Amino acid sequence: MHPKALLEATADLVGLVLKFDHPADAVVSRFFREHREFGPRERATLAETVYTVLRKKNLFDHLSPSGSGSKERRMAILGFHGPRDFLKSALNDTEKRWLDNCDAVDEADLLERHRHNLPEWLVNPLKAQLGDGFWPLVQSLQQPAPLDLRVNMLNDKRADVQKELKLAGIPAKPTPFSPWGLRIDGKPAINKVDAFARGAVEVQDEGSQLLALLLDAHRGEMVVDFCAGAGGKTLAIGASMRNTGRLYAFDVSAHRLDALKPRLARSKLSNVHPAAIAHERDDRIKRLAGKIDRVLVDAPCSGLGTLRRNPDLKWRQSAKSVAELTAKQTAILQSAARLLKPGGRLIYATCSVLPEENEAIAEAFSVVNPDYVVQEAGELLTSLKVENAASLCAGGDSGLRYLRLWPHLHATDGFFAAVWARKQLG
Numbered sequence: 001m002h003p004k005a006l007l008e009a010t011a012d013l014v015g016l017v018l019k020f021d022h023p024a025d026a027v028v029s030r031f032f033r034e035h036r037e038f039g040p041r042e043r044a045t046l047a048e049t050v051y052t053v054l055r056k057k058n059l060f061d062h063l064s065p066s067g068s069g070s071k072e073r074r075m076a077i078l079g080f081h082g083p084r085d086f087l088k089s090a091l092n093d094t095e096k097r098w099l100d101n102c103d104a105v106d107e108a109d110l111l112e113r114h115r116h117n118l119p120e121w122l123v124n125p126l127k128a129q130l131g132d133g134f135w136p137l138v139q140s141l142q143q144p145a146p147l148d149l150r151v152n153m154l155n156d157k158r159a160d161v162q163k164e165l166k167l168a169g170i171p172a173k174p175t176p177f178s179p180w181g182l183r184i185d186g187k188p189a190i191n192k193v194d195a196f197a198r199g200a201v202e203v204q205d206e207g208s209q210l211l212a213l214l215l216d217a218h219r220g221e222m223v224v225d226f227c228a229g230a231g232g233k234t235l236a237i238g239a240s241m242r243n244t245g246r247l248y249a250f251d252v253s254a255h256r257l258d259a260l261k262p263r264l265a266r267s268k269l270s271n272v273h274p275a276a277i278a279h280e281r282d283d284r285i286k287r288l289a290g291k292i293d294r295v296l297v298d299a300p301c302s303g304l305g306t307l308r309r310n311p312d313l314k315w316r317q318s319a320k321s322v323a324e325l326t327a328k329q330t331a332i333l334q335s336a337a338r339l340l341k342p343g344g345r346l347i348y349a350t351c352s353v354l355p356e357e358n359e360a361i362a363e364a365f366s367v368v369n370p371d372y373v374v375q376e377a378g379e380l381l382t383s384l385k386v387e388n389a390a391s392l393c394a395g396g397d398s399g400l401r402y403l404r405l406w407p408h409l410h411a412t413d414g415f416f417a418a419v420w421a422r423k424q425l426g
């Protein structure tokens with residue numbers, strides 16, 4: 001495709017994504033569905049450019065007013081993913097001079113907000129938590145996430161799948177913490193590989209794998225994945241139950257649960273029972289009260305731990321939307337907890353890095369539910385043979401109370417988990 005046409009299409013897509021009325025990945029997928037003329041390399045240019053614009057939006061907003069042409073074209077030029085000479089062949093002389101001037105800007109001369117590229121409301125909570133770790137986090141958020149796979153241990157072993165992928169030209173390394181994970185550099189078409197088609201691997205961030213591991217569901221148990229969505233964690237939990245017992249996958253979105261079905265078929269699991277619920281106080285939940293061994297609440301959250309993959313979220317969320325989410329998180333955790341039988345394990349988890357969606361929800365729950373006793377996540381992960389488990393945790397007197405994962409420290413998405421055991425009767 002001619003560079004001029006590709007740049008124009010890229011500017012169109014940047015314009016659509018910057019409306020922020022839908023998630024960026026949905027806008028990009030729709031654009032590709034509606035424009036079949038792009039080949040794989042052009043799609044990569046389009047998508048990577050959009051993601052760079054989202055990652056560096058503050059900086060590009062600062063640089064773009066001095067340029068010419070439409071705003072989305074200027075943003076697309078600044079973020080363009082591809083060789084400079086290819087890009088320049090699409091530009092007029094004024095644009096070329098402007099781009100050279102932008103390239104010559106020294107980072108050290110920029111204001112802080114043009115370097116961290118975060119909305120102001122997010123800066124203070126992150127600095128307050130991380131101190132000197134703030135800038136390493138910023139750095140890590142500018143990089144795309146690695147591709148992590150979870151090996152389905154029901155039928156396969158990690159080392160065997162690693163060998164198989166190598167033969168298919170996809171070198172993979174075991175993930176450092178999850179015993180089920182393999183990490184791949186780059187973005188090979190993993191869905192074309194036999195190991196994927198037969199359900200030996202699923203794409204899943206190592207952090208998500210650790211949440212499922214922490215639930216530690218056993219053979220023959222009754223387990224609930226309360227906010228199962230498309231079932232990433234459901235599949236991991238079902239395999240850890242060795243395809244026995246009963247695993248309910250609840251969600252208010254039947255549409256998301258539908259996406260679980262083909263994954264379930266690939267995984268060969270037959271112990272999973274997906275069910276759409278109307279809300280967290282659905283009659284189905286009431287009927288199961290006090291009967292469940294383990295409950296995972298992977299709550300709806302701001303998703304701010306996944307900014308490497310979803311950089312649009314920092315612009316689509318706000319202090320107000322987070323406050324609305326915390327009310328929902330409190331209500332869901334309280335309802336889901338009723339499912340647990342005495343002696344059972346409850347986990348509340350998010351992929352957010354904000355204390356108000358994490359520690360604050362967990363601590364408020366503990367105060368009003370004294371029969372749920374907080375467990376030290378670090379100790380549980382150590383007993384599950386996770387190496388260096390203490391380094392994954394924070395909070396409490398021991399610093400081991402909560403699972404607290406960060407992209408810059410653990411190369412995972414940002415995740416939080418709190419664990420409780422329900423007191424035995426009598």
Ligand SMILES: C[S@@+](CC[C@H](N)C(=O)[O-])C[C@H]1O[C@@H](n2cnc3c(N)ncnc32)[C@H](O)[C@@H]1O
Pocket residue numbers: 208226227228229230231232233234250251252253256277279280298299300301332
């Ligand atoms: C973080 S996502 C779950 C991701 C999923 N566990 C996975 O690993 O792929 C949160 C889910 O909570 C669901 N949800 C929102 N409100 C809910 C409610 N009141 N009860 C149950 N699920 C709810 C959303 O539809 C969404 O799928």
